[in-house]
Amino acid sequence: DLGTGSDRFKDLYLSGGVYLGGTGSANHLDDYEEGTWTPALLGTTTDPTQSYNNRTAYYTKVGNLVHITGWIYFTASGITTGAGALTLDGLPFTIANALNARGAMNIAEQQSFNTAGNGAPTTGFVAFGTTRIDLQVYQNSAGKVSGTTSALASDVQNSTRMAFTCTYNTAS
Numbered sequence: 001d002l003g004t005g006s007d008r009f010k011d012l013y014l015s016g017g018v019y020l021g022g023t024g025s026a027n028h029l030d031d032y033e034e035g036t037w038t039p040a041l042l043g044t045t046t047d048p049t050q051s052y053n054n055r056t057a058y059y060t061k062v063g064n065l066v067h068i069t070g071w072i073y074f075t076a077s078g079i080t081t082g083a084g085a086l087t088l089d090g091l092p093f094t095i096a097n098a099l100n101a102r103g104a105m106n107i108a109e110q111q112s113f114n115t116a117g118n119g120a121p122t123t124g125f126v127a128f129g130t131t132r133i134d135l136q137v138y139q140n141s142a143g144k145v146s147g148t149t150s151a152l153a154s155d156v157q158n159s160t161r162m163a164f165t166c167t168y169n170t171a172s
Contacts, residue, residue: 033061037092039070041162042132045084051075059092064170066093073161088124088133093170097129103168105133110162126168133166 003009017030039057041048057070068091088105095103105124124133 029063031061031063033059035059035092037068037070038090039072040089041072041160042087042089043082043084044087046082048082061093061170064096065167066091066170067165067167068092069165071161071163074159086135087127088135088164089131091131091133091168094131095126095128096169096171098169102126103166105135105164105166107135108163108165111160124164124166126166 017028019027020029021027035058037057037059039055052073053075054071054073057068059066059068061067072088103126105126107122107124110122122137124135127134
């Protein structure tokens with residue numbers, strides 16, 4: 001035990017990590033980090049080009065587990081549509097190149113996608129060994145449609161916005 005109910009420590013600095021719940025290597029926490037990163041919506045063939053009104057993203061990394069959250073909002077003018085599948089790029093850590101790295105993205109809000117042809121992205125899957133998430137759509141008439149088989153990058157238009165969250169494993 002460290003401290004008492006009335007005698008507490010304010011800050012604790014450890015250079016070698018801490019063991020939580022046991023002394024085995026699986027209980028050793030030696031990597032915790034928080035920060036910001038800059039997300040981008042890109043196309044696999046041609047990137048949509050437009051000014052961002054706001055793009056804010058945060059991450060928390062504990063060991064090899066990374067949790068991201070963020071917001072992308074394009075300005076209302078000057079868009080050049082892209083081509084190919086739409087991806088969320090610029091993740092703060094490379095996704096592990098292994099099946100256990102599997103992570104799914106939750107899109108909490110999406111607005112102003114040109115939904116006439118493809119539908120708006122509703123989720124995404126991490127691309128192993130990269131720093132991107134491949135966005136996916138769900139269409140009522142066709143069922144789940146992979147972002148790589150639809151022209152999602154052309155759906156980015158004026159005032160497109162998206163709020164998202166995802167948790168994935170990194171190689172380091």
